[in-house]
Amino acid sequence: MKNIYELIAPCHFGLEAVLKREIQDLGYEISSVEDGRVAFWGDEEAVAIANVFLRSAERILLKVGAFRAETFDELFEGVKALEWEKFLPADARFWVTKATTVKSRLFSPSDIQSIVKKAIVERLKTVYRVSWFAEDGADYPIRIFLMKDEAVLGLDTTGESLHKRGYRRLTAKAPISETLAAALILLTPWKGDRILVDPFCGSGTFPIEAALMAANAAPGMNRSFLAQTWTNLIPEKKWSDAVEEARDLADFSVETDIQGYDIDGDVIRSARENARLAGVDHLIHFQRRPVSELSHAKKYGFVITNPPYGERIEEREHLPELYREIGQAFARLDSWSEYVITAYDQAEYYIGRKADKNRKIYNGMIRTYFYQFQGPRPPKRGTGSEH
Ligand SMILES: C[S@@+](CC[C@H](N)C(=O)[O-])C[C@H]1O[C@@H](n2cnc3c(N)ncnc32)[C@H](O)[C@@H]1O
Numbered sequence: 001m002k003n004i005y006e007l008i009a010p011c012h013f014g015l016e017a018v019l020k021r022e023i024q025d026l027g028y029e030i031s032s033v034e035d036g037r038v039a040f041w042g043d044e045e046a047v048a049i050a051n052v053f054l055r056s057a058e059r060i061l062l063k064v065g066a067f068r069a070e071t072f073d074e075l076f077e078g079v080k081a082l083e084w085e086k087f088l089p090a091d092a093r094f095w096v097t098k099a100t101t102v103k104s105r106l107f108s109p110s111d112i113q114s115i116v117k118k119a120i121v122e123r124l125k126t127v128y129r130v131s132w133f134a135e136d137g138a139d140y141p142i143r144i145f146l147m148k149d150e151a152v153l154g155l156d157t158t159g160e161s162l163h164k165r166g167y168r169r170l171t172a173k174a175p176i177s178e179t180l181a182a183a184l185i186l187l188t189p190w191k192g193d194r195i196l197v198d199p200f201c202g203s204g205t206f207p208i209e210a211a212l213m214a215a216n217a218a219p220g221m222n223r224s225f226l227a228q229t230w231t232n233l234i235p236e237k238k239w240s241d242a243v244e245e246a247r248d249l250a251d252f253s254v255e256t257d258i259q260g261y262d263i264d265g266d267v268i269r270s271a272r273e274n275a276r277l278a279g280v281d282h283l284i285h286f287q288r289r290p291v292s293e294l295s296h297a298k299k300y301g302f303v304i305t306n307p308p309y310g311e312r313i314e315e316r317e318h319l320p321e322l323y324r325e326i327g328q329a330f331a332r333l334d335s336w337s338e339y340v341i342t343a344y345d346q347a348e349y350y351i352g353r354k355a356d357k358n359r360k361i362y363n364g365m366i367r368t369y370f371y372q373f374q375g376p377r378p379p380k381r382g383t384g385s386e387h
Pocket of ligand 1: 261307
């Protein structure tokens, strides 16, 4: 009989709806959506599929259990009552890698971490009838969230975060995370057969994530995941099947119209190298070009970009001029749709246009806005009016 687990996928705050849709598109049923995480039902295969295919999830946790805990005693007893032996073999090396608490009575992460570990040890001592564990087997990192005194515990199946796709060895200043870039592209109506330009491409994250989507290439196809060592829970074949499926679905011979520009030539060279590592360098045209020279002969394209937002003090004084140049470039691309993520609070003012929509998104600790300037839809093909 198959084991059905509840899987929890943390994501960027504000982008839960994108991740929810991605999970549903893979065919899984959502169990809950909360700030910064989406939970769903799945078997062993789902653990592999979710890790390999999801673009906007940070990691995939296997839920062990949940209970109310207002005191350390309740936390200890609640953790001890969970069936850890179903997940952790006798030689497991396990520790609480992260404790997150929001609006809860228990709030000290280090105390929570040590109590959870002690409670699991107590549980396993009675089940495995030993008084000491060598912990020389596979790694099983544990995460706990306490939200309004409700504790949720899960095992991290991913290891190194999913934003590490493996292609970004060279980064520019202030790169956007790969998972955030993917989620933002998925938030727009852009599809692989449409034009996409990032005029501030830095290390190339937006163009590369877009090219991976156009090629239908799963983001986790070329990396490994921690739970591949959990042969007690997930047969090795589930992982090789997921990767094989990803390889079958990918088509790197697609035609695309994706461009990345940046004012800095070294940055452009890094972006090219990253695209090569991702296997999509032939799908992107990178070029050194300042935003003041941004123009395009074709209509109905998309700009999706992350301009400088004054990370460094000396940069701030240039922001009005830079955002004015962005506004002038957008005015030249009058049939285009433009999407800008920035923490610069004067962005709309200097671009000279109010966004049709904007969405608050946390990029780590930085509050940013995703401004959406929507252009007209292209005429339906065959009407003879398309340029
Ligand atoms: C916040 S970073 C973009 C990071 C990028 N999204 C990534 O993931 O690496 C802003 C980029 O804008 C570039 N830039 C600054 N002024 C520019 C201008 N006037 N025209 C074009 N690019 C510019 C910088 O060189 C930098 O790479």
